Amino acid sequence: xxxxxxxxxxxxxxxxxxxxxxxxxxxxxxxxxxxxxxxxxxxxxxxxxxxxxxxxxxxxxxxxxxxxxxxxxxxxxxxxxxxxxxxxxxxxxxxxxxxxxxxxxxxxxxxxxxxxxxxxxxxxxxxxxxxxxxxxxxxxxxxxxxxxxxxxxxxxxxxxxxxxxxxxxxxxxxxxxxxxxxxxxxxxxxxxxxxxxxxxxxxxxxxxxxxxxxxxxxxxxxxxxxxxxxxxxxxxxxxxxxxxxxxxxxxxxxxxxxxxxxxxxxxxxxxxxxxxxxxxxxxxxxxxxxxxxxxxxxxxxxxxxxxxxxxxxxxxxxxxxxxxxxxxxxxxxxxxxxxxxxxxxxxxxxxxxxxxxxxxxxxxxxxxxxxxxxxxxxxxxxxxxxxxxxxxxxxxxxxxxxxxxxxxxxxxxxxxxxxxxxxxxxxxxxxxxxxxxxxxxxxxxxxxxxxxxxxxxxxxxxxxxxxxxxxxxxxxxxxxxxxxxxxxxxxxxxxxxxxxxxxxxxxxxxxxxxxxxxxxxxxxxxxxxxxxxxxxxxxxxxxxxxxxxxxxxxxxxxxxxxxxxxxxxxxxxxxxxxxxxxxxxxxxxxxxxxxxxxxxxxxxxxxxxxxxxxxxxxxxxxxxxxxxxxxxxxxxxxxxxxxxxxxxxxxxxxxxxxxxxxxxxxx
Amino acid sequence: xxxxxxxxxxxxxxxxxxxxxxxxxxxxxxxxxxxxxxxxxxxxxxxxxxxxxxxxxxxxxxxxxxxxxxxxxxxxxxxxxxxxxxxxxxxxxxxxxxxxxxxxxxxxxxxxxxxxxxxxxxxxxxxxxxxxxxxxxxxxxxxxxxxxx
Numbered sequence: 001x002x003x004x005x006x007x008x009x010x011x012x013x014x015x016x017x018x019x020x021x022x023x024x025x026x027x028x029x030x031x032x033x034x035x036x037x038x039x040x041x042x043x044x045x046x047x048x049x050x051x052x053x054x055x056x057x058x059x060x061x062x063x064x065x066x067x068x069x070x071x072x073x074x075x076x077x078x079x080x081x082x083x084x085x086x087x088x089x090x091x092x093x094x095x096x097x098x099x100x101x102x103x104x105x106x107x108x109x110x111x112x113x114x115x116x117x118x119x120x121x122x123x124x125x126x127x128x129x130x131x132x133x134x135x136x137x138x139x140x141x142x143x144x145x146x147x148x149x150x151x152x153x154x155x156x157x158x159x160x161x162x163x164x165x166x167x168x169x170x171x172x173x174x175x176x177x178x179x180x181x182x183x184x185x186x187x188x189x190x191x192x193x194x195x196x197x198x199x200x201x202x203x204x205x206x207x208x209x210x211x212x213x214x215x216x217x218x219x220x221x222x223x224x225x226x227x228x229x230x231x232x233x234x235x236x237x238x239x240x241x242x243x244x245x246x247x248x249x250x251x252x253x254x255x256x257x258x259x260x261x262x263x264x265x266x267x268x269x270x271x272x273x274x275x276x277x278x279x280x281x282x283x284x285x286x287x288x289x290x291x292x293x294x295x296x297x298x299x300x301x302x303x304x305x306x307x308x309x310x311x312x313x314x315x316x317x318x319x320x321x322x323x324x325x326x327x328x329x330x331x332x333x334x335x336x337x338x339x340x341x342x343x344x345x346x347x348x349x350x351x352x353x354x355x356x357x358x359x360x361x362x363x364x365x366x367x368x369x370x371x372x373x374x375x376x377x378x379x380x381x382x383x384x385x386x387x388x389x390x391x392x393x394x395x396x397x398x399x400x401x402x403x404x405x406x407x408x409x410x411x412x413x414x415x416x417x418x419x420x421x422x423x424x425x426x427x428x429x430x431x432x433x434x435x436x437x438x439x440x441x442x443x444x445x446x447x448x449x450x451x452x453x454x455x456x457x458x459x460x461x462x463x464x465x466x467x468x469x470x471x472x473x474x475x476x477x478x479x480x481x482x483x484x485x486x487x488x489x490x491x492x493x494x495x496x497x498x499x500x501x502x503x504x505x506x507x508x509x510x511x512x513x514x515x516x517x518x519x520x521x522x523x524x525x526x527x528x529x530x531x532x533x534x535x536x537x538x539x540x541x542x543x544x545x546x547x548x549x550x551x552x553x554x555x556x557x558x559x560x561x562x563x564x565x566x567x568x569x570x571x572x573x574x575x576x577x578x579x580x581x582x583x584x585x586x587x588x589x590x591x592x593x594x595x596x597x598x599x600x601x602x603x604x605x606x607x608x609x610x611x612x613x614x615x616x617x618x619x620x621x622x623x624x625x626x627x628x629x630x631x632x633x634x635x636x637x638x639x640x641x642x643x644x645x646x647x648x649x650x651x652x653x654x655x656x657x658x659x660x661x662x663x664x665x666x667x
Numbered sequence: 668x669x670x671x672x673x674x675x676x677x678x679x680x681x682x683x684x685x686x687x688x689x690x691x692x693x694x695x696x697x698x699x700x701x702x703x704x705x706x707x708x709x710x711x712x713x714x715x716x717x718x719x720x721x722x723x724x725x726x727x728x729x730x731x732x733x734x735x736x737x738x739x740x741x742x743x744x745x746x747x748x749x750x751x752x753x754x755x756x757x758x759x760x761x762x763x764x765x766x767x768x769x770x771x772x773x774x775x776x777x778x779x780x781x782x783x784x785x786x787x788x789x790x791x792x793x794x795x796x797x798x799x800x801x802x803x804x805x806x807x808x809x810x811x812x813x814x815x816x
Contacts, residue, residue: 099705107784610712634709652708
């Protein structure tokens with residue numbers, strides 16, 4: 001074993017950042033005396049271009065078995081020197097960098113103590129590096145195709161970005177139309193831009209644009225299975241029957257007129273009806289209806305009604321024998337963008353949601369205000385009257401440890417929008433906002449808040465505790481008539497208990513994870529955090545990466561967010577995919593990971609639950625542990641935990657550490 | 668109390684937080700006693716209890732394990748594993764006749780240069796007060812394994 005040691009002066013002569021404190025001559029004498037050390041070379045600035053060239057040429061000339069560089073922190077230049085070694089034709093993992101600048105020269109007052117400590121650390125490095133062995137980054141062929149789950153703002157943006165970059169995208173959407181929540185609504189804050197106008201051009205591009213051939217759309221579909229890992233995910237998609245062919249239907253709507261079955265339209269607060277064959281949403285894209293199996297008498301009663309089929313002008317558009325289908329697709333990466341939903345307000349008992357048809361959630365109001373909603377965009381009560389007095393209750397269920405402890409961050413924006421829209425439609429309506437706190441940050445929204453909520457017919461009432469407010473439904477309603485509502489509030493600003501009669505109550509509900517999120521996370525084996533939203537790889541630096549490599553997250557399934565943020569995250573997630581699975585080049589897998597000696601592994605699986613990256617599996621062949629190096633991040637926790645010592649942490653083996661400890665402790 | 672005793676402490680520092688915190692102390696030029704000999708690991712989760720036993724068997728007077736603060740581990744929750752192991756290890760050390768005070772677990776973020784220095788100073792002082800190691804622990808001459816003398 002011949003170890004070559006390079007000592008960086010980090011400067012010139014005895015004046016360098018390192019050589020000014022640590023005597024180079026002492027180092028040379030004491031390190032060269034070590035039996036495995038072949039030579040000690042000094043370099044002025046090892047990290048500089050000239051320094052790197054000198055080390056490279058010297059290594060090429062002397063051909064040491066191992067290299068130790070005593071210089072600055074490995075956090076600074078380990079990668080630099082690994083590349084130098086690679087250029088010199090030496091495996092980069094035969095290097096050990098000893099930090100004698102940040103952790104010795106700069107922090108030790110007495111130069112004699114500094115040189116002793118440096119000798120000690122370099123000796124430990126020399127001992128350790130003898131246990132290093134060459135490691136090769138493995139190459140893995142990766143499928144460049146990408147699956148995007150969810151076709152709301154985040155998913156659509158991700159799919160478009162990827163398709164424009166030439167990727168084949170498999171877009172999976174649970175509902176029969178594209179666009180997610182905003183297309184079901186109308187005007188969005190802060191500029192009252194029309195949401196369908198914002199999204200429909202993107203949806204149009206996805207459905208008919210020049211990237212059409214790159215996007216494979218699966219509507220009424222969900223992901224029901226997944227196996228594999230980064231580069232090669234094998235995903236199962238289950239598609240519910242639509243009974244109308246998306247490729248044949250021209251969207252004329254004759255079938256809807258012909259259908260004799262009408263049921264309450266849930267999306268329209270049950271204030272209108274829909275047919276058993278109908279559009280999910282008037283104006284929703286693709287403009288193709290869907291047959292509701294729970295309403296159509298062919299399915300509920302087994303009759304042979306053919307009215308829609310007979311009137312349809314296109315042969316093959318109506319498919320009564322359509323059944324659930326299962327597809328499998330291989331993709332290299334997955335983006336999860338399934339959005340969020342509102343908290344179930346009926347659980348907040350003091351607010352009366354569900355006890356009276358004029359107690360509305362924010363999403364109910366969005367539908368009422370939408371032109372394709374139940375009243376053509378008019379905000380009217382369940383009796384069809386224009387309300388004279390409206391209460392808007394902020395933080396309905398939010399900031400409440402019994403319900404949702406966090407702030408969703410967008411409801412105050414919604415409230416300002418409602419105040420604006422309601423008074424724009426009818427300036428005579430009196431609005432009282434019951435507020436616990438106002439969260440309206442950002443460059444656009446605050447001015448909007450100032451301008452729009454100073455209206456003479458709008459007033460604020462403050463409350464401090466979620467139990468200090470109650471929505472009361474008067475008795476006559478209970479007798480079967482729709483009676484008046486009142487909001488009783490212990491106001492924090494006046495200290496009084498105020499009771500205000502209103503015709504309509506709007507509850508600003510918290511945003512919570514979608515019903516299906518937990519199931520999907522289980523299928524994909526990705527993490528969920530304490531709030532129930534998807535856990536990020538790092539919530540600040542990698543908020544669009546899940547805990548598992550190759551699976552990315554975008555939009556409100558990560559955290560409550562507005563449309564702007566969701567679309568930005570969709571683009572960001574697509575960017576992650578493009579730089580992680582690069583078309584035409586194979587994946588480069590870091591070799592400094594763990595591996596299991598199958599001879600020594602007894603299959604106890606102590607290691608399995610310790611890995612948060614799902615990198616350890618129990619082999620189906622021999623029931624022993626197996627580490628997937630594609631998913632392993634090299635933390636070494638499983639290595640330290642194995643009771644049999646069957647797991648090796650490459651580049652950080654037990655023997656390397658033992659050697660380092662032993663040499664560091666030599667007197 | 669032996670005052671001229673200069674203890675040697677092996678410090679297992681995780682790459683992402685505590686090692687970076689130690690680097691920051693260097694960048695800020697905050698001097699501290701040279702008694703600590705650093706072993707860099709990617710995560711405190713990699714610190715096998717046997718590393719600690721080996722350090723004592725090879726003559727360390729103390730061992731310091733520093734990781735990321737709870738909740739900010741680069742590897743999510745692996746510092747919790749390290750804490751669990753450390754607690755069990757302390758019981759073993761006591762059986763070997765090694766004071767619990769000689770093996771400390773702490774948290775240092777990548778920004779906490781001053782805190783890093785404070786911990787090192789405190790540990791050096793504490794172990795200096797305990798005096799040189801006189802443990803019933805050594806290494807088997809043939810196998811090299813840690814044994815209880």
